[in-house]
Amino acid sequence: MAKRAVNFGAGPSALPDSVLQEATQGLLDFQGTGIGIAEISHRSKEFTAFVANLESLIRTQLDVPPTHQILFTQGGGTGQFSAVVLNMLARHRLLHPNLTDDERVMDYIITGSWSKKAAAEARRLGGGKVNVAAQSTHSIPSHESFKFSPDPALIYYCENETVDGVQFSHDPSSPASFPFHLLPQDTLLPIVADYSSSFMSRKIPRLADHAVIFAGAQKNIGPAGLTIVIVRQDCLVDVDAAAKLGAVPVPISMSFQTLADSDSLYNTPSTLPIYIAGLVLERSRELGGVQYFEELNRKKADKVYSVLKEGEQKGVFRGKVKEGHGSWMNITFDVLGDGAEAKFLTGAEAKGMKALKGHRSVGGIRASLYNAITEEQTDGLVTYMREFIAANTQ
Ligand SMILES: Cc1ncc(COP(=O)(O)O)c(C=O)c1O
Structure with missing residues (x-):
């Protein structure tokens, strides 16, 4: 084999050599079953146990509290640009059935290309109005410039802007931190964060205060094709009941409640990326x-x-x-x-x-x-x- 390059690519990106070597074995024989990981049923006891272990590897390493579920799905970060809007609008509809679309506000913080794209998708889907709560390029907006709405359906930010290289600081005293202190304190906040390019690279500040945290796997933890979504229980809502009240219908594969009720196995998951992510996170656990x-x-x-x-x-x-x-x-x-x-x-x-x-x-x-x-x-x-x-x- 040719010498492996040092791959500084932004995604898909480098994976540990030891994991890739181990995965080649798993392609031929997954956990002694005699069947390769790309061939084995996602309902087999070996695979379902693997998924449960992946869940626990994320939960323990990130200290995800029992108030939050960890879901596995497909569609990447882009799929979640849509899914978070649809699920959070459904939740808001159930809480406030009589608001007009103009009164149903979604706050977006724009710090680069990915949050801009996410806001564009929210506008495209309709069912609510996008308010740009803060915006800047090449920096995090100053805390004074943030204008949050009183009771938004969601408050969206991208923790690490992969294209632009801008990231919220996790030191709360830094002017580049997310201004959690400007938000109401004694309520379940609808904070949604795109952690696609920093997931598992460091702890997540105020994780428990988030409604949804999502990430595509293809930066820090595995191949493309797996998306991880951490959702607070109150955001697992009956999207069909919300649709009856006028909310935008949610495709079944995007409904957080459906994914949670089926332990992320409502339909065939991305078995190979899940496998490699499991190996990466097992290695991460062993390293500390x-x-x-x-x-x-x-x-x-x-x-x-x-x-x-x-x-x-x-x-x-x-x-x-x-x-x-x-x-x-x-x-x-x-x-x-x-x-x-x-x-x-x-x-x-x-x-x-x-x-x-x-x-x-x-x-x-x-x-x-x-x-x-x-x-x-x-x-x-x-x-x-x-x-x-x-x-x-x-
Ligand atoms: C921060 C961030 N969000 C979203 C995306 C889109 O992810 P995907 O290509 O998996 O849809 C990317 C992709 O690079 C990203 O870096």
Whole structure:
């Protein structure tokens, strides 16, 4: 086999070698059944036990309280852009049947491309009005600028903007934190968070206060095709009863209540991605859980931001995100000068470092440092960046 590249891609992205090797065995024989994981029935006792264990690996590592269910589904983050709107509008309809669509408000916080897309989907589906509660580019909006509605159907934010490299800080004293303190305290808040590109990379602040947290698996924990949804019990509602009151009907495969009632096995789940995610999270548990990755990811990000700063001082690089608002997972910057970006990418490729090109919509460089990227691989990138600075400074 050719030497594996260091894959700094934003998703699908790197997975641990040891897990991939183990998975090749599982493809031939899943847990001694003599049947491969891509072939075995999702209703077999071995597979259902595997799903239950995956649930518990997430629950224990993230401290998910019993007030919340963990669901597995398909459709990716984009599927959840629709599902959260439909389920949360149904919940709101049951709570407030007589409001008009204009009075039924959904608060969106826009910090980059993915939250913008999610808000566009909410507008497209109808059944409620989108209020942009705060918005900014290249930074988290200032806390003073947030304008939450009095009783919204949902309050939506994207914790880590994968394309733009903007992430909410998990330090509550930081101006880049999510302003939970501006929300009412003694009520079940309809907070919905897209954690697609930071799930399992560090603890989730105020997890218990969220109505829904969702994530596609294909960044930190597995292949594309599995979506994880953590839903508070009061958001598992009878969507058909809501539809009778005028809510937008919810496709059965998107109904949180249906998924919960069937232990995420209402229809055939994505068996292979579930399997690989289970192996990844078992390995994560053995290493010390999310806390282990939190420390590692902090160190990795600090190292890259630090060399980025050196490059800024020398006029070689320019970070795209305000200091303190940058992502630990996706670090975005420009390489200054004619042809310099192409030179940077070619030099990186020559050293076996791939997929550093920024998203096509924004250009520049994006280094994604998901859980499977080791500290050693990060050091390799840092060394290369430092060499590039030296070679391009007069
Ligand atoms: C933060 C975030 N949300 C949503 C999505 C969309 O996910 P999917 O492609 O699984 O629909 C992505 C994809 O990269 C993402 O990074």
